[in-house]
Amino acid sequence: MDIEKVNSMDFGEFVDVFGNVIERCPLIAAAVWSQRPFSDVEDLEKHFFAFIDALPQSGQEGILRCHPDLAGRELQRGTLTAESQREQSGAGLTSLGADERLQLAELNAQYRARFGFPFVLAARLSGRAAVPRELARRLHCPPAQELRTALGEVKKIGRLRLADLFGADPARL
Ligand code: GUN
Structure with missing residues (x-):
């Protein structure tokens, strides 16, 4: 395009x-x-x-609340958007073991309880090991800082999606 x-x-x-x-x-x-x-x-x-x-x-x-949880119920049910499905599979989140899925579900729930919105991370830029690590780290950030971080991730996701649509290298956008 x-x-x-x-x-x-x-x-x-x-x-x-x-x-x-x-x-x-x-x-x-x-x-x-x-x-x-x-x-x-x-x-x-x-x-x-x-x-x-x-x-x-x-x-x-x-905007943050419109995002599904990473490795959450929507992934299990197959109701993610095509883009989110691709990103979550790319990060290896479709092949987690039961223990890893449970650990992420607990961390996602704690994060949502603390901040009132789901944990958003540009999954394609992190491996599956980085997701729980980042979640556990960001769980302790001050709320104002966390809102800024999460919106920064939304923008990274948006940049990657735009680059896909244009067949461009995201580093050059
Ligand atoms: N990172 C990339 N895509 C998504 C998504 O759909 N949800 C969340 N929480 N993080 C993402």
């Missing part, structure tokens, strides 16, 4: 293609569409991220 193609998309097509750049938040793509034309993929990415940054804290927490 190239940026001319993106700039020529009507609203419906744009939301179909970019609606899950931010997990289960097609409203963000819907808002970004009005800001076309985009000069390149970096510019498009900037609009997604600026929307997130401009939200009040309740909206930013809402």
Whole structure:
């Protein structure tokens, strides 16, 4: 895909293609569409991220709450979005043993109880061993810092998803 193609998309097509750049938040793509034309993929990415940054804290927490748990019930049930499924399998989370799954479920529950939103990590950038380690570490962070970290992970996930759509190297976005 190239940026001319993106700039020529009507609203419906744009939301179909970019609606899950931010997990289960097609409203963000819907808002970004009005800001076309985009000069390149970096510019498009900037609009997604600026929307997130401009939200009040309740909206930013809402974005986090749209994310499924890593190695959680939705993975077991097969109800993840295609993107999340690919990322979680890529990180090896589909082949955890029962003990590892239980350990992650407990950590995910503790994290959610402490912060009020699920643990979000750009799973594709970490191996399966790093997920519980990062979860256990971030569980002890101050809430304001953790909100910033989690939104940073949402942006990393978004960058990787955009790079996939453009067939680009995410390091060059
Ligand atoms: N990292 C990459 N994808 C996801 C996801 O869907 N949920 C969470 N919690 N982290 C992710």
